[in-house]
Amino acid sequence: MNYKMILQYDGSRYSGWQVQGNTEQTIQGKLQSVLEKMTGEEIEIHGSGRTDAGVHAMGQVANFKLQSAYEPEEIKRYCNQYLPEDIVVLEVSEVPLRFHSRLNAVKKTYCYRIFLGEKPDVFRRKYVTPVAENLNINKMKAAAEVLLGTHDFTSFCGNRHFKKSAVRTIYEIRIEEKKDELDISFTGNGFLQNMVRILTGTLLEVGTGKREVREMKEILEGRNRSLAGPMAAAKGLVLINVEYE
Amino acid sequence: MNYKMILQYDGSRYSGWQVQGNTEQTIQGKLQSVLEKMTGEEIEIHGSGRTDAGVHAMGQVANFKLQSAYEPEEIKRYCNQYLPEDIVVLEVSEVPLRFHSRLNAVKKTYCYRIFLGEKPDVFRRKYVTPVAENLNINKMKAAAEVLLGTHDFTSFCGNRHFKKSAVRTIYEIRIEEKKDELDISFTGNGFLQNMVRILTGTLLEVGTGKREVREMKEILEGRNRSLAGPMAAAKGLVLINVEYE
Known part of the structure; x- marks a missing residue:
C-alpha cells in the first residue's frame, strides 16, 4: 500500500525535513518514528522536497509504503495524537503504488x-x-x-x-x-x-x-x-x- | 523617576502577568528581574491589569519607579536584550510620578x-x-x-x-x-x-x-x-x- 500525506509544520525547532545521522530533530524523523510505532514496520517517508532547517510548511506532501493496510483516517488520527504539536497531518489518502511525492x-x-x-x-x-x-x-x-x-x-x-x-x-x-x-x-x-x-x-x-x-x-x-x-x-x-x- | 512601558508578550509559556509565590514564569517576574539586574534596585512593576495564564498582549502597559535616572531608550534596549524572545518592550517613556498604569x-x-x-x-x-x-x-x-x-x-x-x-x-x-x-x-x-x-x-x-x-x-x-x-x-x-x- 502507498499513502500520500499532506502536512503542516512550524519548522522553528527542527533541523529541516531530512533525517541526518542520529538527530531526531527532523520532520522526516518524527513522522517515521510515529509511523513505525503505529505499524511495527520500518518506514521510509519521501517528502516532495527537503525544506531547510527553520523553514515552515503549510502544505508539504509526502508518501510512504506499508505492508499491511490501514484506514487513511486511522493513520491521520494516530499521527496527530503522537506527533509534537508543531507538526500536523491534514490529510492521508491511499494512492497508486507508482505515486512518488517528489518525482511526480x-x-x-x-x-x-x-x-x-x-x-x-x-x-x-x-x-x-x-x-x-x-x-x-x-x-x-x-x-x-x-x-x-x-x-x-x-x-x-x-x-x-x-x-x-x-x-x-x-x-x-x-x-x-x-x-x-x-x-x-x-x-x-x-x-x-x-x-x-x-x-x-x-x-x-x-x-x-x-x-x-x-x-x-x-x-x-x-x-x-x-x-x-x-x-x-x-x-x-x-x-x-x-x-x- | 516613574517610567511607563508598552509591551507585547506571547503568554503561552507563562502563568500569567502576576508574580505568584516563587514561580519565575510570570511576565511581571521576568520584567522585574531584568530591571533589577540593570539597575541594582528592587523593582515593583505595576501592570494595567493581570492577564491570565496563557493570555497574550499586543499592547500591555506597565509602570515602575527608579531611584536613579536612566534614558528610556537605554531601558528599552536593555530589556529587549535580556528578556526572553516572547516578551518584547515596544516603548519606554518617563511619566509624572503620579502616573499609575492600572489606576489611570x-x-x-x-x-x-x-x-x-x-x-x-x-x-x-x-x-x-x-x-x-x-x-x-x-x-x-x-x-x-x-x-x-x-x-x-x-x-x-x-x-x-x-x-x-x-x-x-x-x-x-x-x-x-x-x-x-x-x-x-x-x-x-x-x-x-x-x-x-x-x-x-x-x-x-x-x-x-x-x-x-x-x-x-x-x-x-x-x-x-x-x-x-x-x-x-x-x-x-x-x-x-x-x-x-
Missing part, C-alpha cells in the same frame, strides 16, 4: 514573508524576516520579471557541488504588499537547494538599492553562486503547496 | 480570536481557539448588544470572592468575520477577572444555539456566576491596548 510533483509554491520594519510583533517573530530599510517594490517586481521562465539557476543554488541539471521553470513570482508585510510567492516546477532564499536575498538587494534591476540577467547568465545575493533567513519561508497532475 | 487607565480593548473549524493551521495554534460548530453570528451580535453600557457584571466574574464593585462599562463589542476566523473585540473601562473569557464563552453558547439571545438580560440581572456560560480558553485572548486620558 509538477508545481510548487513557496512564500517568503518580510516584515517591513525593525521588529515584528511577538506573534509573527518566528514566521517573518524583518527588513528595516525602505524597499522599492516596483524595482523588485521588475527584477522578479527577469527570473520568470526556464533558466539555469546555478547562480541561485546553495549546493556548490550540485552535479545535476540546474534548469528550472518559474511560472510566477507574486509580490504583495500588506500593511506591514511584504509577501513574495514563488511558483515553479521545482526549486534547487536554498534557491527561494537566495532569490529573495537578491530581490531584497534590488529593493534596498544595493543592486540594479539590470544585474539580474547577468547573475542568471553567469551561472555562479557568488554573483547572486545572500540567502535570506530561513524563518521567513514557508512551503505553501505542492501540485500533482 | 480609562479604556481597554481585548480581542478574542476564534478559529472557525476543527483545527487551526499550525502557525495560529497558540493564538486562536477552534470552534467546530456552526455559529449564528447575527444572534451573537444581538446578544453582544445587551452587554453594552454600564452593568453589574458579577455573573461574568471568575472570582467568586470578589468584594469590590463589579460595575463596569462596555463601550463596544465588535464581532468581525474573517475568512476562517471570528474576532470579537471588547472595549470597556475595565474588566473583572476572567470576564472577557466568560463573556466570550457565553456568546459562543448563543452562537451555537445552546442559549437564546433573550437569556443575556437574565444572566446580567441574576448577578450569579453560575448563570453565565463557561470560560473560553486562554490562548484565544489578547490584550490589544490600554488608553489613558
Whole structure:
C-alpha cells in the first residue's frame, strides 16, 4: 500500500525535513518514528522536497509504503495524537503504488514573508524576516520579471557541488504588499537547494538599492553562486503547496 | 523617576502577568528581574491589569519607579536584550510620578480570536481557539448588544470572592468575520477577572444555539456566576491596548 500525506509544520525547532545521522530533530524523523510505532514496520517517508532547517510548511506532501493496510483516517488520527504539536497531518489518502511525492510533483509554491520594519510583533517573530530599510517594490517586481521562465539557476543554488541539471521553470513570482508585510510567492516546477532564499536575498538587494534591476540577467547568465545575493533567513519561508497532475 | 512601558508578550509559556509565590514564569517576574539586574534596585512593576495564564498582549502597559535616572531608550534596549524572545518592550517613556498604569487607565480593548473549524493551521495554534460548530453570528451580535453600557457584571466574574464593585462599562463589542476566523473585540473601562473569557464563552453558547439571545438580560440581572456560560480558553485572548486620558 502507498499513502500520500499532506502536512503542516512550524519548522522553528527542527533541523529541516531530512533525517541526518542520529538527530531526531527532523520532520522526516518524527513522522517515521510515529509511523513505525503505529505499524511495527520500518518506514521510509519521501517528502516532495527537503525544506531547510527553520523553514515552515503549510502544505508539504509526502508518501510512504506499508505492508499491511490501514484506514487513511486511522493513520491521520494516530499521527496527530503522537506527533509534537508543531507538526500536523491534514490529510492521508491511499494512492497508486507508482505515486512518488517528489518525482511526480509538477508545481510548487513557496512564500517568503518580510516584515517591513525593525521588529515584528511577538506573534509573527518566528514566521517573518524583518527588513528595516525602505524597499522599492516596483524595482523588485521588475527584477522578479527577469527570473520568470526556464533558466539555469546555478547562480541561485546553495549546493556548490550540485552535479545535476540546474534548469528550472518559474511560472510566477507574486509580490504583495500588506500593511506591514511584504509577501513574495514563488511558483515553479521545482526549486534547487536554498534557491527561494537566495532569490529573495537578491530581490531584497534590488529593493534596498544595493543592486540594479539590470544585474539580474547577468547573475542568471553567469551561472555562479557568488554573483547572486545572500540567502535570506530561513524563518521567513514557508512551503505553501505542492501540485500533482 | 516613574517610567511607563508598552509591551507585547506571547503568554503561552507563562502563568500569567502576576508574580505568584516563587514561580519565575510570570511576565511581571521576568520584567522585574531584568530591571533589577540593570539597575541594582528592587523593582515593583505595576501592570494595567493581570492577564491570565496563557493570555497574550499586543499592547500591555506597565509602570515602575527608579531611584536613579536612566534614558528610556537605554531601558528599552536593555530589556529587549535580556528578556526572553516572547516578551518584547515596544516603548519606554518617563511619566509624572503620579502616573499609575492600572489606576489611570480609562479604556481597554481585548480581542478574542476564534478559529472557525476543527483545527487551526499550525502557525495560529497558540493564538486562536477552534470552534467546530456552526455559529449564528447575527444572534451573537444581538446578544453582544445587551452587554453594552454600564452593568453589574458579577455573573461574568471568575472570582467568586470578589468584594469590590463589579460595575463596569462596555463601550463596544465588535464581532468581525474573517475568512476562517471570528474576532470579537471588547472595549470597556475595565474588566473583572476572567470576564472577557466568560463573556466570550457565553456568546459562543448563543452562537451555537445552546442559549437564546433573550437569556443575556437574565444572566446580567441574576448577578450569579453560575448563570453565565463557561470560560473560553486562554490562548484565544489578547490584550490589544490600554488608553489613558
